[in-house]
Amino acid sequence: MSPNPYPLFVISQNDKPEQIEIRTGLLIRLYLKDNNSFIAEAVVEHINALLSFPAFIVDIEQRCALRRLAMHWHCLAWIERDKSEHPAMQKMKENMQ
Numbered sequence: 530m531s532p533n534p535y536p537l538f539v540i541s542q543n544d545k546p547e548q549i550e551i552r553t554g555l556l557i558r559l560y561l562k563d564n565n566s567f568i569a570e571a572v573v574e575h576i577n578a579l580l581s582f583p584a585f586i587v588d589i590e591q592r593c594a595l596r597r598l599a600m601h602w603h604c605l606a607w608i609e610r611d612k613s614e615h616p617a618m619q620k621m622k623e624n625m626q
């Protein structure tokens with residue numbers, strides 16, 4: 530099974546910035562229901578994809594805000610990965626089963 534269980538994780542070369550922006554919002558909502566590092570990493574990729582369209586966001590302050598948002602989501606992905614790999618977390622999962 531693929532580590533990416535959701536099809537909206539994939540960014541196609543044909544995707545328009547508007548579509549990527551909509552999927553970014555959907556991914557953020559999905560993360561609120563399922564705190565998963567894959568989702569947080571997908572949010573980072575989508576934000577970075579938005580930033581790759583210079584004509585889509587021309588306001589420098591908005592571009593800086595998106596860069597900060599991408600860094601925030603990058604940190605969330607790191608935290609989620611660290612939580613899932615931490616030995617204490619593994620023990621808790623074993624005890625719950």
